[in-house]
Every structure is written in C-alpha cells, then in structure tokens.
Amino acid sequence: MTLHYCANALIGTFCLPTRYVESCRAEDLAELAAADHWRTHPDSRPTFITVVHLHNVEGRDLGLFELRCERKPVFTASPLQQG
Template sequence: MIIRYSANTLPGQLLLPTNYVDMCTPEDLAELATSAHWQDHPEDTPTMITVVHMKDVDGRDLGLFEVRCEQRLVFTACQLRQA
C-alpha cells in the first residue's frame, strides 16, 4: 500500500504491506512517516516537533499529527483536533 503524507509541508510517501498497515494506529503511521521524512532529508536536523498530514491511507485522510522527537530518531505522535 502506498501511503501519502506531508511532513512540515513537504510531500512524501511510504510503501508498506497492507496487512502491516491494518495493524497500525494512525499515530503509528504518523511516526513512521516522520521517520521516513527525516531519512529522506539527511541534510536537515530533525525538529523537536514535526507536523504530519496523513493525506492518503487506503483512500482515507487521517488528518494532522504533531510528532515530537523525544530522543534522537524516536518520534511520538498525537492527532490534532480539526477546527
């Protein structure tokens, strides 16, 4: 399954097995997207907070997540409320 997201407004995508995605929470997927984002941009230093929009997960928009860098390359997500 191709998952489309944006992290700090930059577009990205992940390719993950469908059965794996089915077992993940939206926060888990936001954390994976954040990790992939920073791996795709090694010239940049990860910010303390990365805002991730999970745009397309199996045809669904999962919304915005605030993903905090708790330790080096460890990310924790929580879903943001929409106005």
C-alpha cells in the same frame, strides 16, 4: 500499500505491506511517516516538533499529528484537532 503524507509542509510517500497498515494505529503510521521524512532529508536535523498530515492512506485522510522528537530518531504522535 503506498501512504501519502505531508511533513512540515513537504510531501512524501512510503510503502508498507497492507496487512501491517491494517493492524497499525494512525499514530503509529504518523511516527513512521516522520521517520521516513527525516530519513529522506538527511541534510536537515529533525525539528523538536514535526507536523504530519496522513492525507491519503488507502483513500482515507487519517488527519494531522504532532510528533515530538525527544530522542533522535524516536517520534511520538498525538492527534491534532482540525477545524
């Protein structure tokens, strides 16, 4: 399954097995998206806060997440209120 996200205003995608995605929390997927984002931008250092929008996961918008990088490259997601 292809997951479409936007991290710090940059668009990205990555693939995971469908069975794995179905068993993950949205926060887990946001953490994987943040890790993918920084892996695909090796010339940049991860910011303390990365904002991830999981805008298309199997046609669903899973929302915005704030991810804090407290120990490189570990990310912790928290849902953000949209409004």
